[in-house]
Amino acid sequence: MFTLTDAEREVIWLSLKVSASAVGLSLPLAIILALLFARCDFPGKRLCEGVIYLPLVLPPVVTGYILLLLLGRRGPIGAWLYDAFGITLAFRWTGAAVAAAVMGFPLMVRAIRLAIEGVDRHLEEAAATLGASPWWTLATITLPLALPGILSGMVLAFAKALGEFGATITFVSNIPGETQTLALAIYSLTQTPGGDTHAMRLIWLSLAVSVAALLVSEALARRIVRRR
Amino acid sequence: MTSLRAEIRHQFEPITLDVRLDLGNGLTALLGPSGAGKTSVLNVLAGLLRPDVARVTIDDVTIADTARGVWMPPHQRQIGYVFQDSRLFSHLTVRQNLAFGRWFAASRREGIGLDDVVSLLGLHPLLHRHPAKLSGGEQRRVALGRALLSHPRLLLLDEPLGSLDVARRQEILPYLDRLITELRLPMIYVTHDWAEIHDRAQQVVVMDHGSSRVSS
Numbered sequence: 001m002f003t004l005t006d007a008e009r010e011v012i013w014l015s016l017k018v019s020a021s022a023v024g025l026s027l028p029l030a031i032i033l034a035l036l037f038a039r040c041d042f043p044g045k046r047l048c049e050g051v052i053y054l055p056l057v058l059p060p061v062v063t064g065y066i067l068l069l070l071l072g073r074r075g076p077i078g079a080w081l082y083d084a085f086g087i088t089l090a091f092r093w094t095g096a097a098v099a100a101a102v103m104g105f106p107l108m109v110r111a112i113r114l115a116i117e118g119v120d121r122h123l124e125e126a127a128a129t130l131g132a133s134p135w136w137t138l139a140t141i142t143l144p145l146a147l148p149g150i151l152s153g154m155v156l157a158f159a160k161a162l163g164e165f166g167a168t169i170t171f172v173s174n175i176p177g178e179t180q181t182l183a184l185a186i187y188s189l190t191q192t193p194g195g196d197t198h199a200m201r202l203i204w205l206s207l208a209v210s211v212a213a214l215l216v217s218e219a220l221a222r223r224i225v226r227r228r
Numbered sequence: 229m230t231s232l233r234a235e236i237r238h239q240f241e242p243i244t245l246d247v248r249l250d251l252g253n254g255l256t257a258l259l260g261p262s263g264a265g266k267t268s269v270l271n272v273l274a275g276l277l278r279p280d281v282a283r284v285t286i287d288d289v290t291i292a293d294t295a296r297g298v299w300m301p302p303h304q305r306q307i308g309y310v311f312q313d314s315r316l317f318s319h320l321t322v323r324q325n326l327a328f329g330r331w332f333a334a335s336r337r338e339g340i341g342l343d344d345v346v347s348l349l350g351l352h353p354l355l356h357r358h359p360a361k362l363s364g365g366e367q368r369r370v371a372l373g374r375a376l377l378s379h380p381r382l383l384l385l386d387e388p389l390g391s392l393d394v395a396r397r398q399e400i401l402p403y404l405d406r407l408i409t410e411l412r413l414p415m416i417y418v419t420h421d422w423a424e425i426h427d428r429a430q431q432v433v434v435m436d437h438g439s440s441r442v443s444s
Contacts, residue, residue: 125276126315128302130378131332137303140328144319 015181019161022100034112064170095172104157115149155217230414238279251414257425260435266418275302308380314371316359323355329378339379365396
């Protein structure tokens, strides 16, 4: 019988917590940016898109290091966060969530943007002739129609967060119980003599978690599509 | 008695319309061949197309005056629009589609209710279905009901029988006639087919490549 040790349970719980927080953290902003990119033209749009897609092309270690420079206790944003709200990100699980969010953000924005671009604008016009203001139209027509894309963006970001390694280890290090997620724990075990059996167990676990997440999202997506 | 004064000129899709109409409480037909700009005129009236020049007043309310920069957004115009392609919301049931405009109409004035529209247009068996599961004629009827329930002061109909076969037309026509006689709502009906409107329209506006004239 496959039973989990306390340490393994902790690693999985932490990974899920970090990934879910990363998705929750980025979703509102991703929707706003996807809307802006899909529907508005403004000066500096290309540059904005470039900056957001940057984590896709940068080595993750570089992204992690930039996060450390900006969000570390002495960094410009990190120092302000600490002074104003008493929030510390560096070497905390919250920092791991931020790193995972930044890495998954481009995937999420891209998926949601494509979904919004796929919404038939004629339907939005119809909603307007029925008396719906642009905000109502957004809430009742555009976003619900883009829901499958929003969902797949969330899944992509969640998957990315679950597997995130380079940016996390650079920004928040590899602290068991605080920032050591599945990927980091597997890495540590493979570096430890005799840790292979343990690593293998975690690899199977990560496989199970990923497959479960995929199945759940597939089922959700199918339910949405079937209702149409 | 609803009166409409419309002066519209547009270069990109060449349309010219300059009419003063008493719409009454019945059907005004906008007749002309394909490409005469009939749909564009409806889009301007609904606020979906902003032409080079437009001066439109309904009952002394200016809804568009490009020279003075006046352009009332579509959701404030209270002009219902039945599109040629129905444009039903695919993620909502028929009932939800019908009720959509009522959210915004409720505060405006009393008018026809959901049950009235359902029985007027024979929509009862369709209420819990999704638009994808409806035939073309059924979709058109739902679109008609949805527009009515937003309590418009003017209803625009863009070829409501277009792209339907003869049997489907025969299915819709009785409903349309009931609508005209029972609701007494000013309507502008776009078509290229004289037979559709000759015994229904109070007056006819003929549009033909850049010109328009009114006949009764």
